[in-house]
Amino acid sequence: MEPPLLYRTQEMVSPLQHQQAGLQQHQQESQGEERTNYFCPVCGKEFHGVRQRRNLKRHMMIHWGQKPYHCPFCPHRSNQKGNLKTHILKAHRELLDRGYTADDMVRDPSPVSGQAKT
Known part of the structure; x- marks a missing residue:
């Protein structure tokens, strides 16, 4: 489509x-x-x-309905990189307490990784 x-x-x-x-x-x-x-x-x-x-x-x-940014720790997907960083900061705080940063965990999507709503 x-x-x-x-x-x-x-x-x-x-x-x-x-x-x-x-x-x-x-x-x-x-x-x-x-x-x-x-x-x-x-x-x-x-x-x-x-x-x-x-x-x-x-x-x-x-x-x-494209959400090309996906959380590496759970099924959460986001349409913007900043929204995914916010999700990681809130939902996966324990990983940040171990020395990781949200920037370490968020990567730019590949051109074909967007997913439409079903």
């Missing part, structure tokens, strides 16, 4: 097109050209300015 298109205020493009156009857009934004506003097609939340496409993508994981 392919995720829905990401919407821009001027046009509709796929996530792959966003990625391919990333460098060109960065160069244009760095040269002071007009910044693009992105908005969530599900809830309408708007993201303004430079580098907001990445924030929209992270936001869309909530709607898509």
Whole structure:
């Protein structure tokens, strides 16, 4: 199942097109050209300015049900790295008392490790 298109205020493009156009857009934004506003097609939340496409993508994981960050100690999964760190700090405190840190336990997910809600 392919995720829905990401919407821009001027046009509709796929996530792959966003990625391919990333460098060109960065160069244009760095040269002071007009910044693009992105908005969530599900809830309408708007993201303004430079580098907001990445924030929209992270936001869309909530709607898509993707939880690519998983706890190494229990079945808990999270859609954001910071949320997993908070979980580890609260639920696995005894490991932190033994000298580990939450950063030691949280790793970036592989590109295909996201899991959709069932």
